[in-house]
Amino acid sequence: NAGVTQTPKFRILKIGQSMTLQCTQDMNHNYMYWYRQDPGMGLKLIYYSVGAGITDKGEVPNGYNVSRSTTEDFPLRLELAAPSQTSVYFCASSYESQETQYFGPGTRLLVL
Amino acid sequence: GQNIDQPTEMTATEGAIVQINCTYQTSGFNGLFWYQQHAGEAPTFLSYNVLDGLEEKGRFSSFLSRSKGYSYLLLKELQMKDSASYLCAVVDSNYQLIWGAGTKLIIKP
Numbered sequence: 001n002a003g004v005t006q007t008p009k010f011r012i013l014k015i016g017q018s019m020t021l022q023c024t025q026d027m028n029h030n031y032m033y034w035y036r037q038d039p040g041m042g043l044k045l046i047y048y049s050v051g052a053g054i055t056d057k058g059e060v061p062n063g064y065n066v067s068r069s070t071t072e073d074f075p076l077r078l079e080l081a082a083p084s085q086t087s088v089y090f091c092a093s094s095y096e097s098q099e100t101q102y103f104g105p106g107t108r109l110l111v112l
Numbered sequence: 113g114q115n116i117d118q119p120t121e122m123t124a125t126e127g128a129i130v131q132i133n134c135t136y137q138t139s140g141f142n143g144l145f146w147y148q149q150h151a152g153e154a155p156t157f158l159s160y161n162v163l164d165g166l167e168e169k170g171r172f173s174s175f176l177s178r179s180k181g182y183s184y185l186l187l188k189e190l191q192m193k194d195s196a197s198y199l200c201a202v203v204d205s206n207y208q209l210i211w212g213a214g215t216k217l218i219i220k221p
Contacts, residue, residue, distance in 0.1 A: 042211045042212055043155070043211045044211075090154055090155075097208070100157045101157075101209065102157075103155050105154055
């Protein structure tokens with residue numbers, strides 16, 4: 001049982017490039033989330049999903065897109081990367097919205 | 113708006129006791145979580161409170177007062193490995209998790 005896995009662990013992007021952050025969970029959780037965490041700050045919700053085929057915006061969705069074609073996978077797409085998107089990105093999952101969230105190890109993204 | 117307040121940083125001595133406070137103002141309340149986050153790592157679950165009172169789990173305890181919009185995390189017999197950030201998060205009326213900015217706890221020998 002791997003829990004929540006994320007790839008890549010670290011990436012450097014040039015301004016204007018695009019990339020996809022991968023997230024997979026093997027706990028059969030309904031809910032999946034993408035957060036970003038800037039240095040010394042709390043977690044900010046980017047997008048979340050309540051099940052396959054259903055996604056919704058969080059607090060800071062601009063510049064990002066998501067899809068949820070299966071229960072297990074919830075990729076985050078960055079289009080036209082900007083320096084403001086330099087951050088650590090965490091994927092998380094939970095069985096129900098009010099239950100414990102389990103986090104992946106994070107992806108550190110640097111946009112130059 | 114929704115707001116969760118925690119001290120930014122606290123310092124304590126190895127072997128001592130420390131209390132980390134969290135006050136919240138949210139649209140509704142459906143539970144409060146505490147997570148631990150070591151530097152460079154992901155948050156991990158510590159405790160969950162939905163009813164008033166104290167929940168004890170080994171060296172860690174968490175208290176909730178819904179009427180006061182207040183919670184605290186109590187860490188006893190502090191160890192160096194307890195140096196981490198502690199995140200308070202509240203489940204609001206829409207069952208969304210609202211996160212505080214976290215309290216960085218520094219343990220000194």
